Amino acid sequence: MNATTVDARGSLIAAIFLGVGLMAAVDEIIFHQVLAWHHFFDRSTLAVSLLSDGLLHAAELLMLAAGFRLFLTLSRRGALSRMHAWAGLCFGAGGFQLFDGLVNHKLLRLHQVRYVDQLWPYDLAWNGFGALLLVIAYLIWQRARRETIDQ
Template identity: 40%
Template sequence: MADPGARAVAAEGTKVDRRTVLSGFLFGCGIAASIVDLFVFHLVLQWHHFYDLSTTHVALVADGFFHAFGWFITIGGLFLLADLRRRAGVAWRRWTGAVITGVGFFQLLDGVVFHKILGIHQIRYDVDLLLYDVVWIGTAVLALVIGLLMLWRTHPQPARTRD
């Protein structure tokens, strides 16, 4: 018969691991949305807005909501991280893998769903989009694969129990 205490420790370890991955994933998605996409492409380069199918006023309001959403999930990820540090400590390599996964996931979601399927904005206008799409989606897939590999390599081993 397995030790109930060992099962409880293993269950708590699984919960901590899930929170580690969720924290990093949210933080990564938020950084991709707020810093990479919004700051670089919307504000600095001014290549597009979150919603480009209406007036400039509507586009800027949409950017504001997008910015708030990006920071909301970034801060949510950081609150989870702070709670993890307080309660159990952080598996930093695993968290970093989750951050990279989040960045790749968000960029892939943006590039495929928002740019191509919904068409609410493109990366840039008045240019041939093929190179931009290949780079955007290609780097998203690369980040996603690297992050998932890091998560796979850092997956905690199940606790062994004595029968």
């Protein structure tokens, strides 16, 4: 691959890592720390809950570091596809959000969005936002694919 060839797949993958890391950071900072609505694992002691948040934070930082490394490598080579990167960012963020809402909240019951009597509005907003990001990602990706084919 020469320096002028765009790497659509690599751009998508790099930005998926960034999207997952970014959404995990938003979840960790806003919902775990600022609002204190939940921890990653709420079914034990506070010490275990805080440890689980720390492990989530470490994983989030690894995803961000890997994504930035891949992104910078593509950028330096002049091989970055901006549209594929935007699609990847939304795929990663939406995928994380929906996985967290469906698997962590409902299937594994590691925690809930918030511990209230009427949980469904929070679940709807949480999962709806993840699904919306995935729809946006798909639309951007389709446009990026068309533009890549036209070049």
